Amino acid sequence: MMGNPNVGKSALFNRLTGANAVVSNYPGTTVDVTRGFLRKERLEYEIIDVPGAYSLEARDAAEEVAVRILGGHPDAVVMVVLDATRVERGLYLALEVMEHGNPLFVALNMIDAAREREVSVDVATLQEILGVPVVPTSAVLGEGMLDLVEAVHRAQPPDIAAIEARAFGEVKCPAGERPLSIAGTAGGVPE
Amino acid sequence: MSMQKRLSELEFSESGTVRDILASRHELNCLGVRAGKHLTMITRQPIKGPVVVAVDDMEVAMGLETARCVIVEVDRP
Numbered sequence: 442m443m444g445n446p447n448v449g450k451s452a453l454f455n456r457l458t459g460a461n462a463v464v465s466n467y468p469g470t471t472v473d474v475t476r477g478f479l480r481k482e483r484l485e486y487e488i489i490d491v492p493g494a495y496s497l498e499a500r501d502a503a504e505e506v507a508v509r510i511l512g513g514h515p516d517a518v519v520m521v522v523l524d525a526t527r528v529e530r531g532l533y534l535a536l537e538v539m540e541h542g543n544p545l546f547v548a549l550n551m552i553d554a555a556r557e558r559e560v561s562v563d564v565a566t567l568q569e570i571l572g573v574p575v576v577p578t579s580a581v582l583g584e585g586m587l588d589l590v591e592a593v594h595r596a597q598p599p600d601i602a603a604i605e606a607r608a609f610g611e612v613k614c615p616a617g618e619r620p621l622s623i624a625g626t627a628g629g630v631p632e
Numbered sequence: 633m634s635m636q637k638r639l640s641e642l643e644f645s646e647s648g649t650v651r652d653i654l655a656s657r658h659e660l661n662c663l664g665v666r667a668g669k670h671l672t673m674i675t676r677q678p679i680k681g682p683v684v685v686a687v688d689d690m691e692v693a694m695g696l697e698t699a700r701c702v703i704v705e706v707d708r709p
Contacts, residue, residue: 496662527690530664 442548443507443538444522445531446493449550451475452580453522454490457590462490472506481590489514495530497537511541518596519543520589525555525562525577539571539599546574546596548589553579570607573597639702640683642673648704655701656694663692665702 444450454462458477467474475490491510492503499505511519521538523531528549539545549562568575574592578585636651650669653660664687665671674684674691676699683699684691 496658498658498662500659527688529688530662530690533662533664 442488442520442522443491443511443534444493444550445495445524445527445534448493448522448524448527448531449580450493450522451490453548453550453578453589454488456580456583456586457486458488467506467509470502470506472503474506474510479590486590486593489517494534496534497541511538511543515543517543518593519545520548520593521545522548522550525549525552526558526560528562528567535571536601536604539573539604540601542598544596544598546576546592547571548585549575549577550580552577552584553582571599571604572607573599634708635706637704637706638700639671639673639685639704640676640696640699642676642685642704642706644673644675646706647672648706650702651705652703653701654703656698660692660694660698660702664688664690665692665694671704 442450442454454475454477457479459479462475462477464473464475466472472492474492477488477490479486479488489510491507494504494507496504497508497511499508511517519538519541521531521535523535535547547567549564549567555562562577564575564577574595574597576585576588576592578589637648642648647670650665650667650671652667653665660666665685669687671685671687671692674686676683680696682693683696684693686692
């Protein structure tokens with residue numbers, strides 16, 4: 442599980458793994474890494490709560506550990522956790538992780554906070570542009586947990602070139618209405 | 633005629649668009665302060681205090697030296 446600090450990653454981790462988690466220092470550092478297990482339908486998932494990071498170009502010890510964990514698990518499926526009220530900022534790290542190539546899906550967490558602040562995220566379009574599952578969740582309320590676990594099996598290695606083409610080109614609205622064009626550099630996700 | 637100021641020179645509640653970042657570009661970029669982004673000055677503590685701006689409904693704090701390296705095109709009042 443990767444994502445910016447304060448996106449509710451640990452709350453989400455706790456929801457998924459319950460009480461059976463182990464916290465330890467990443468070797469040679471004082472940075473905590475938490476690992477736990479989720480057992481569902483005769484499958485066992487090992488889940489690693491990676492320290493929060495804004496970027497994979499590490500600026501501090503926590504980010505360095507995040508980079509090393511990602512590098513050390515080339516076969517892992519990555520869950521990128523976004524704060525639904527700060528999608529654009531979270532996409533900076535998310536796109537860097539996508540460039541890394543692991544199969545990936547997105548938890549759009551804190552969807553309850555987004556609702557409260559009347560922030561709406563066009564999940565369908567985001568999913569279409571990124572080409573990976575995007576699951577709205579609220580760790581706090583326990584919403585979306587089943588969909589999230591199911592999304593592990595639909596995780597895809599991202600195609601950065603295709604994401605770029607879709608983001609800078611034209612993307613049809615899911616309802617099949619008139620095309621929606623996404624603005625360039627400073628643009629975020631349309632609401 | 634557009635006016636450019638360093639971010640550290642913005643008045644409280646003054647806003648503008650980032651035109652260039654001369655230092656700490658990566659650190660600022662990944663927090664949401666990038667060329668082309670619109671931001672608003674929230675607070676600017678005197679005597680080397682932090683500078684806080686609002687970008688996309690988020691608050692980003694930075695040191696005064698970092699703020700001096702962000703060039704902003706100020707919105708017309």
